[in-house]
Amino acid sequence: MTKKKFMTLIMLIALAAVVLTACSGGGNKKEDSSANATKTEEGAKTEEGNKATGDIKAEGLMETKGGFMSVATGGTGGTYYPLGGALSNILNNAGVNYTATAQATGASVENVELITKGDAEIAFIQNDVAYYAANGTDTFKGNQKSSLRGLCCLYPEFVQIAASDDSGIETIEDLKGKKVAVGAPGSGVEVNVKQILEIHGITYDDLGKVDFLSFAEAADQIKSGQIDAAFITAAIPSSAFTELATTHNIHLVPIAEDKAAELIKKYPFYVNLHVTPTEYKGQDKELSLVAVQSMLAVDEKMADEDAYNIVKLLFENLDTMKESHARGGDIALDKALDGMSIEVHPGAQKYFDEVKK
Template sequence: MRRSITFALLPALAMMLLACQPPGGGGEGEELFVTIATGGQSGNYYPIGGSLASLYEDELGATTTVEATGASVDNINLLDEGRAEMALVQADAASQAYAGEGPFEEPVDSFSAVASLYPQYVQVITIAGSGVETMEDLAGKRVSVGAPNSGVELNARAVTGAFGLSYEDFSPQYLSYSETIDGMRNGNIDAGFFTSGIPNPSVTDLSTTDEVRVVPLEGEGVQNLLNDYDYYSEAIIPAGTYEDQEEDVPTVTFANLLVVSNELDEDTVYELTRTMWENIERIQQTNAAAREITLETAQDGIPIELHPGAERYYSEQGMR
């Protein structure tokens, strides 16, 4: 049976509430519950999820929970286990889940897309004096590849492989963004993957104390990525994104997705989708990455099925 978080009638609870209320008050309760799985508190997912939760509370009277997680892979598992209704995930993780590849031993298709949010930029970050100037220089270094079960780690594995490197060629460290920053400052980490919107808040923080360098992704390695994965695109991290970054740096991007459990019915997801887009200016105020979330690009780069509720909303807007 499908779970519905929209206007769920709770008769037994309603009777209890009626018994406790003063004369003339109350009635049957109607409640909306949304748990949003995000990422680490130092990344972009967590504040955007928090902004969505606040929006749903104010506009739909929802009861919401924002979960800090290991991000994409963890979030897909939470959806599949029925422990979250909504999540932010990377397009690459979603694609591999549907295919049963990478960290997913069998296909996981218990979720579907609501929207493409903002571009996820692959940022390989180091600091002056590390000896890392190209991807090939990661060999023999201590490299943070992201938290375990994160989309960052999934992406780091694909990118290093495309450049002819394996985890045996360097010392992989499974760290969160904040742990990676601390490691760079303490001299324990030489470089790290920060796969996120730009600017990444943790890298911005690092640039206040150290000379940040963004390692370019270019040449044959990028062509390998484009050939092997259809959701990657070439992109530029503009000069000035971080302090001391004087030139544009080539890299690759793919989409971040807002996804929901397939246990949610069409009407529920329609309301969640409509409410987000009708109040998108509020979400865009969250941070720099969120400013790139637009209705015009809502269906770009989605490699999985669109939920029928979201599809209905886009059809009403003449976008399907």
């Protein structure tokens, strides 16, 4: 063997030794370290969960197999997401083998699809969107979701009309001839606008100008005087409204009680509420407004035991919901079926029948 070949062989043997060492002891140490970190993290989560269990009221639940519960909410910056996180926490610590997690989504319309396709078990949905889905109308025309079922209603989302003080708009009838923003085309807000105008005998042709704008865009145009009023469907207080009210003189336009009753008769998902929105600058009078409701929905395939347990756990742990978001404080058992726009899941109905006795 030549000296050159001998040196080449030595180098190959040395390289092989390095490779074998890397594939044995060193790799296992790294893997063990990762595994220990994972176990430590899981242990911390378990300990935290055990501490939380004592704060969750979970007596009198129905026996269930438990299982995974994906809770479809909305954007992470919205109201649905933190409330969904609170509901997941309640379910996870109820001691009945639920594994729940809040899923950020595009909200109501997307959530209907997730529920009916089996990609989520529980969903936050506006009750008007649920109505359209269950009946195959408006947004869901030709795409009926007949398996959608309601668990309960949560809190009102008011149809608010912000009008400039300089516009002369004091009633909905005063919108005639005015420049009005009606939401994005085909949005839930625009559907609300059309329904309210219809009850008042008003069409888009009666308005001076119709702008399809988000509320942020509409707020800018109210400030610049390009429009007179804008519709928004949201909980009170709405951050978009409060921000506009701090920089511009605006007010809320009410809906007369008789017109509200007429609207509810035709579209039963609305409710008529009287509010004094003191969170908005200059709003110190009680107003008659209409609202749709946020609600929880599931598919008809959900076991009765699970639907029963979910609503029972929700309404017996409202403090947890309230701590997660201000709107959680608006959830109340005596209003759980107000504005329910679709068939109630029989498991949920069993709970409501029990508490009435």
